[in-house]
Amino acid sequence: MxxxxxxxxxxxxxxxxxxxxxxxxxxxxxxxxxxxxxxxxxxxxxxxxxxxxxxxxxxxxxxxxxxxxxxxxxxxxxxxxxxxxxxxxxxxxxxxxxxxxxxxxxxxxxxxxxxxxxxxxxxxxxxxxxxxxxxxxxxxxQPKMPEIDGIETFAGKVIHTTKWDDSYDLAGKKAAVIGTGATAVQLIPEIAPTLAELTVYQRTAIWVTPKSDAKIPKRVRSMYARVPLTQRIVRGFGSGVLEVLMVAAVLKYRRFKMFNKIAERVAKRHMARQIDDPELRKKLTPDYDFGCKRPTFSNDYFKAFTRDNVHLETTSIERIEPDGIVTTDGKKTTIDTLILATGFNxxxxxxxxxxxxxxxxxxxxxxxxxxxxxxxxxxxxxxxxxxxxxxxxxxxxxxxxxxxxxxxxxxxxxxxxxxxxxxxxxxxxxxxxxxxxxxxxxxxxxxxxxxxxxxxxxxxxxxxxxxxxxxxxxxxxxxxxxxxxxxxxxxxxxx
The missing domain is CATH 3.50.50.60 (FAD/NAD(P)-binding domain)
Structure with a gap:
């Protein structure tokens, strides 16, 4: 037609x-x-x-x-x-x-x-x-699907984060999350308390800095609505901070390398305040410079890994079987739910x-x-x-x-x-x-x-x-x- x-x-x-x-x-x-x-x-x-x-x-x-x-x-x-x-x-x-x-x-x-x-x-x-x-x-x-041997044989529930199934109840499930990018940083702390067990498969660690998040009081929102200039001032300040973060620390690295290194120190201190285990901190610390990936913010991502029911796996995945995931060292983790936080292509x-x-x-x-x-x-x-x-x-x-x-x-x-x-x-x-x-x-x-x-x-x-x-x-x-x-x-x- x-x-x-x-x-x-x-x-x-x-x-x-x-x-x-x-x-x-x-x-x-x-x-x-x-x-x-x-x-x-x-x-x-x-x-x-x-x-x-x-x-x-x-x-x-x-x-x-x-x-x-x-x-x-x-x-x-x-x-x-x-x-x-x-x-x-x-x-x-x-x-x-x-x-x-x-x-x-x-x-x-x-x-x-x-x-x-x-x-x-x-x-x-x-x-x-x-x-x-x-x-x-x-x-x-365009969602990116992982190319892992046997993934099509998995008999449990498979969810990609771009097609979340609201009807599926995670309570009491044994789940795996593949991926530790920006989506996973938001997702993992939310689902961890609900699950019986959660294993997170990390190929690449991610820099995470504190998130200055809070509720905006109703009186402030009312002021924004009545006097738009006040919100424009806040927007200008926020944009300026982002500009320093992106332009100085990332794009002008030759001249402002110190900003990049300061951001790395902030991220490491943020992790240290939430994780006592030095071995776990080492696994969660990136081996690349801050800014190589889009900066990520969270106040509870690191805390999630201190829960008894959350396990971080950094050994590469060899294959997926109908009831679990096998890593290259031969270790098998039995799961019933596979969550793909594998980003975009x-x-x-x-x-x-x-x-x-x-x-x-x-x-x-x-x-x-x-x-x-x-x-x-x-x-x-x-x-x-x-x-x-x-x-x-x-x-x-x-x-x-x-x-x-x-x-x-x-x-x-x-x-x-x-x-x-x-x-x-x-x-x-x-x-x-x-x-x-x-x-x-x-x-x-x-x-x-x-x-x-x-x-x-x-x-x-x-x-x-x-x-x-x-x-x-x-x-x-x-x-x-x-x-x-x-x-x-x-x-x-x-x-």
Whole structure:
């Protein structure tokens, strides 16, 4: 089935990135938008994930659109259901639901050079057309399944954290958690008290620092609602702290290595206050530099390992049997529940998350893998006219995803303003501008912990298969916003 109508734009993904793009396009005068979402509701990761302990891992004050602050966060680090509620609020206030189509699995998109529009292929055979294509599929949208011998033979309950089964009762179960990343840091303390036994299989330890979390009193929330300036001040302070953490300790490692080492000491002292056993502390201490993985915060992760029913296993898994897990030393742990906190697959299947075929038949995924991951200002790619990739290489700025979203919205305003001024039908970033940007970002990464620190054992999703930390934009957020509003207009060709 083919829809012959040509929409102004098709946006793939109804998370915060897709909604931000839709809001900006609406401000720019585009009315005929379609937002295609594979899930049955909006919210992206905050709709898909609902495991126990789910919460934002940076201060709530920074995790929202600056133009749509939320004075109602209940905690300094808001729980996941509040992020879902905020997403629904944004969609309703900006009247985005009318543009959304749920349960629409996009299989791919192809540039139609003759008609100067994109053809989007949807599972089930439907095709629709749009003048512009924007992919907002997120960085963490494709779950990673562990490749362990025998996993398909396990006879008990298997739960991946991205598909949590609320109906399954963990009380009294003997469970294993595979993975000790950011998700596990939130999950393990929540489920440990309920289980009879919990064995945590750790391949890579993670740096964990204290979490300055607390309830936000109602009087403070009321003040935020009455006097928005007060919340903006708090947001500015929180953003400044995150900027120091990311830019100084991670991206400017050459000059500010001491900040990195201070963070490591804070994390080690945090662990020492909660764990007396030196052997357990040693197992939980990373052997890579702070910042090689995304910083993680928790006040009860380490405490969970001091419980009598919680066991840390650092020996590699050899195989999984119908009733348990066998490690390479021959030890078998009998379990009835297997929980996979194994994160997401970014570089094999997520960039891009769908097949995208541009001008002259160029396949974006193949081109990225053959020619390095790259995107001009984190949004545009040569040979892909009228296309913006919002979850892309060198786009993530700062620690709050909303920083990235809003800088991209600013880029869109400048770009589409020039398209309108020229009355152009198409835009496409030039290979020269793209190459210059890639060289500049690569050079800046030479100052980072990724290049100068010890990251080889981190197994961080920041690194692609070529060993490049190509997700993060290695500049300050101030620079990202400045360039979004001042990039050379001649960086694009207009026709």
């Amino acid at each position: 083919t829809n012959t109508n040509v929409h102004d734009a098709a946006i793939i993904g109804a998370g915060f990135g897709g909604m931000g793009a839709a809001i900006q396009l609406g401000r720019l005068g585009f009315k005929d938008l379609v937002i295609l979402e594979r899930e049955d509701d909006l919210g992206g990761t905050w709709h898909v994930n609902r495991y126990p302990g789910l919460a934002v891992d940076i201060p709530s004050s920074t995790y929202s659109y600056s133009f749509e602050p939320n004075p109602h966060w209940s905690r300094l680090y808001a729980p996941g259901e509040e992020l879902k509620k905020y997403a629904s609020h944004v969609a309703d206030k900006y009247d985005l639901r009318k543009n959304m189509r749920f349960n629409s699995v996009v299989e791919g998109a192809v540039w139609d050079a003759e008609n100067e529009h994109w053809t989007v292929n949807i599972a089930g055979g439907e095709r629709l057309h749009a003048r512009y294509l924007l992919t907002a599929t997120g960085f963490l949208s 970014l570089w094999d299947v997520n960039f891009p998350a769908i097949e995208i075929i541009g001008r002259d038949g160029r396949n974006l995924g193949k081109w990225w893998r053959d020619n390095r991951f790259q995107a001009y200002e984190g949004v545009a790619v040569p040979h892909f006219p009228n296309f913006l990739t919002l979850a892309s290489p060198y786009s993530y700025s700062g620690l709050s995803y909303f920083t990235t979203i809003e800088s991209q919205m600013k880029h869109m305003k400048r770009l589409f303003g020039e398209v309108s001024k020229r009355r152009a039908s198409t835009f496409e970033v030039t290979p020269e501008a793209n190459a210059e940007f890639l060289d500049r970002m690569t050079e800046k990464l030479e100052d980072s912990v990724f290049a100068l620190g010890s990251c080889s054992t981190a197994r961080s999703y920041y690194f692609n298969q070529h060993g490049e930390a190509a997700i993060l934009r290695p500049t300050s957020t101030i620079n990202a916003f400045r360039e979004a509003g001042r990039f050379p207009l001649e960086a694009y060709r207009y026709a």
